[in-house]
Amino acid sequence: MTDRRDEIEIKTPRLTLRTFRAADVPAIVEGIGDFEVSKWLAPVPHPYGPADAEWYLETLARQPNYWAITRKGALIGGMAIDDSLGYWLARSEWGQGYATEAGFAVIDRWFANPEAPDLTSGHFDDNARSGGVLCKLGFEYTGRKPMFCRARDAEFPSRRMTLSRAKWHEMRSLPHLTTPRCVLRPLTAEDAPRLSEIGGIPEVARNTVSIPAPWPVDEARDWIAAGRWKERPGFRLGILDRNGQLIGMAGLSPADQDGIASVAYFVEKSLWGRGLVTEVMEAFIPAVFRAFPLKALDADHDTDNPASGVVLRKLGFDYLGDRLGARTRLRLEPEPVSHYRLERSRFEARL
Structure with missing residues (x-):
């Protein structure tokens, strides 16, 4: 045959x-x-x-x-x-x-x-x-x-x-996305207690820039407000399982002058290793490129978090090298991060 x-x-x-x-x-x-x-x-x-x-x-x-x-x-x-x-x-x-x-x-x-x-x-x-x-x-x-x-x-x-x-198209478009095991939607103030519980542990918070551990609920509520959906780059969405339980976050930074924005994400520690981040970002990234005229998407991860690099490579990101990262709430001094980029042209060539 x-x-x-x-x-x-x-x-x-x-x-x-x-x-x-x-x-x-x-x-x-x-x-x-x-x-x-x-x-x-x-x-x-x-x-x-x-x-x-x-x-x-x-x-x-x-x-x-x-x-x-x-x-x-x-x-x-x-x-x-x-x-x-x-x-x-x-x-x-x-x-x-x-x-x-x-x-x-x-x-x-x-x-x-x-x-x-x-x-x-x-x-x-x-x-x-x-x-x-x-x-x-x-x-x-x-x-x-x-x-x-x-x-x-x-x-x-x-x-x-x-x-x-x-x-x-409705199911696969921002700000509401559906994947096989998850649903993405804008975060609300009511999500703050659950989000602070998920993100406010050292294993998760240390891989973010702005989240402390523990994460007070009031701070989480302000963080949600700062990243509300605004129909332009610079927002965060909640990741929910099919039972409606909040299990994580996917976000996009404002675009820089070159038309490049950064993606970020985390999920509840108990769900690591199940392919959920890859699944969510495989819906999130195409939706972002469809919604906004971005030239490229950037991402980085701490050099001591190689699992995130595996996810980024699966998503088609190219490794650009290591650089000094931003100071975070849990790291007193900037530490090396691995820098990745997904050009729009490379993304579209994969379709």
Whole structure:
């Protein structure tokens, strides 16, 4: 099987989406061959064997918007946009947010084409799990219709859904952004107690310029007011989980005379190492470049915080070297920081 997308990959914080390969047949059979998976897929038979998987691959070779979902090199599912959005995920991978994460990446790519139409999708009435994923992706219910399921050899009621370009743009535009696991919105004075709790510990505060440890709630409230959303560079947004709990902050400095602004971020210490910052900034940075005519974005981190450098490189920033950083609330003297920059031209070349 040949595929003109052999060299194309879509990377997310936890996943890599790529073209399907002949070597994927065993994993496809194992995943789709599970009746608990196939019973939710209208066109898929059960039992499902290697010949079915091979036909599946030959069909996909002719479709430009079909992706294998992989994690740590292993195939765990598939996602496609043909006349609608569809996906499957191996049962062992359910409940981890992978379908939502892959969906955001694939839909971003779809609507990057200005001529791409609105998307449709749907699910069987009794597949509430899939309905939850599609709602997180912004799809809205438009009606019902019966649909035949080959694996169950019967017709079942299904719910139809639509995602418009306008709704997607709204979800991915400042100051309200939606990611697979988080929502960003302007901070308010009511966020001060929670924000001071998250940011006011030494492990977080030492990597910021203006936050002390501990961080008095009144100071946090003033800090929020100083960074309120003003429809121009120089603001901070709260990062919330999908339950509405504030878990961090993403911000943009005012632009300098050269049209360069700096990004900053932090999340609650208990959530470090889960890819949340990468996920959030992969939505935040494109939204910033769309909203403001900036030449570039800068970022830096203390040289003793290499994990932040890993995030910045994943986001496409180039390392420019070390320099002396600003004096901070927790560091009495300026210390070396690693300086990074993402030029608009480099960002746009990656799209």
